[in-house]
Amino acid sequence: MNSESQAIDEIALLEQMLLVRAYEEAIVAGSVAGKIPGSCTSVGQEAAGVGVVSALHGDDLILTNHRSAAHLLARGADPGRLLAEVMGRATGYCKGKSGSLHISVRELGVMLTSTIVGGELSLVTGVALSQKMLGRTGIVTCFFGDGAACEGIFHESLNLASVWELPILYVCENNQWQAFVHRRETMKTEHVADWAAPYGIDHATVDGNDVLAVRNAALEAAEQVRRSGRPFLLESWTYRSRGHFEPDDQAYVDPTEHAAWLARDPIALSRQRLIDSGRLPREEAVALERRVRECIAAALAFAEASPLPAPGEMTTDVYA
Ligand SMILES: Cc1ncc(C[n+]2csc(CCOP(=O)(O)OP(=O)(O)O)c2C)c(N)n1
Numbered sequence: 578m579n580s581e582s583q584a585i586d587e588i589a590l591l592e593q594m595l596l597v598r599a600y601e602e603a604i605v606a607g608s609v610a611g612k613i614p615g616s617c618t619s620v621g622q623e624a625a626g627v628g629v630v631s632a633l634h635g636d637d638l639i640l641t642n643h644r645s646a647a648h649l650l651a652r653g654a655d656p657g658r659l660l661a662e663v664m665g666r667a668t669g670y671c672k673g674k675s676g677s678l679h680i681s682v683r684e685l686g687v688m689l690t691s692t693i694v695g696g697e698l699s700l701v702t703g704v705a706l707s708q709k710m711l712g713r714t715g716i717v718t719c720f721f722g723d724g725a726a727c728e729g730i731f732h733e734s735l736n737l738a739s740v741w742e743l744p745i746l747y748v749c750e751n752n753q754w755q756a757f758v759h760r761r762e763t764m765k766t767e768h769v770a771d772w773a774a775p776y777g778i779d780h781a782t783v784d785g786n787d788v789l790a791v792r793n794a795a796l797e798a799a800e801q802v803r804r805s806g807r808p809f810l811l812e813s814w815t816y817r818s819r820g821h822f823e824p825d826d827q828a829y830v831d832p833t834e835h836a837a838w839l840a841r842d843p844i845a846l847s848r849q850r851l852i853d854s855g856r857l858p859r860e861e862a863v864a865l866e867r868r869v870r871e872c873i874a875a876a877l878a879f880a881e882a883s884p885l886p887a888p889g890e891m892t893t894d895v896y897a
Contacts, residue, residue, distance in 0.1 A: 621818030628791025724755030785813030
């Protein structure tokens with residue numbers, strides 16, 4: 578493992594998870610108030626996203642999906658420019674043209690965000706092939722859900738990546754839900770990771786609500802991809818605490834299952850572990866949470882004060 582991705586302590590990871598949660602909560606509150614369009618939040622999945630991104634190198638690339646806030650923020654995206662994008666403002670990362678579902682930030686290596694479920698699984702083979710043909714060192718991480726794994730493209734992507742020996746770290750955030758359908762209704766096996774072996778791809782499943790476990794699993798997996806030049810599939814076992822899209826009353830959710838996962842909230846788990854071990858005094862935890870809230874309040878103020886794109890922008894950036 579290399580020092581670039583090793584020297585991060587759990588307090589920094591907790592801070593990133595808090596930032597993701599506060600960012601998502603700002604979107605939820607804004608959408609209730611009618612000021613921000615609804616979004617697919619990653620509340621409950623912060624550890625799964627933050628843990629993996631913390632294990633990547635600066636030249637690694639990321640492709641993600643509609644639930645991308647943790648990936649973008651952990652990669653260092655500015656929350657003000659992200660919120661501006663969600664609010665359709667000209668200062669957003671994509672000049673306000675992507676909304677929350679399509680944001681990509683090329684300068685941070687977040688190449689594509691697909692809202693065609695499974696779309697990123699097809700695109701990642703092309704991105705990884707170009708990395709390989711151009712002799713670039715960065716590996717390519719592809720985030721997708723358990724629903725995407727049930728699409729045919731998942732199997733084509735894994736097969737091709739294995740046959741062509743592409744440096745892809747596949748990361749399935751198995752949050753138990755596929756929009757309004759539970760994964761039990763669409764899968765006969767428990768784990769998506771089990772579907773990698775027939776393609777000759779090594780795999781692991783990790784507790785996706787434990788940020789340290791995710792980070793350690795991702796460090797190992799990424800290192801294996803780097804060393805072998807071959808794909809690896811890491812599955813984070815986690816839960817989507819809020820609805821599929823805001824607003825969503827979650828009437829279809831089993832309250833017992835929901836409560837069991839809420840009791841394992843990734844932020845509460847990490848915070849408690851840090852406090853119990855004496856690494857984070859309680860008052861510092863409170864100060865950390867306050868700083869994060871202030872950061873998001875400033876980001877929101879920036880986004881709200883930002884102009885809408887000029888009407889002439891309608892016809893620019895239409896073709897790649
Ligand atoms: C090809 C396609 N089918 C259906 C949809 C509608 N849709 C958007 S997100 C989603 C659920 C995807 O589930 P999963 O891949 O597990 O990701 P999650 O939302 O749980 O993060 C669906 C069905 C879509 N966007 N694209």
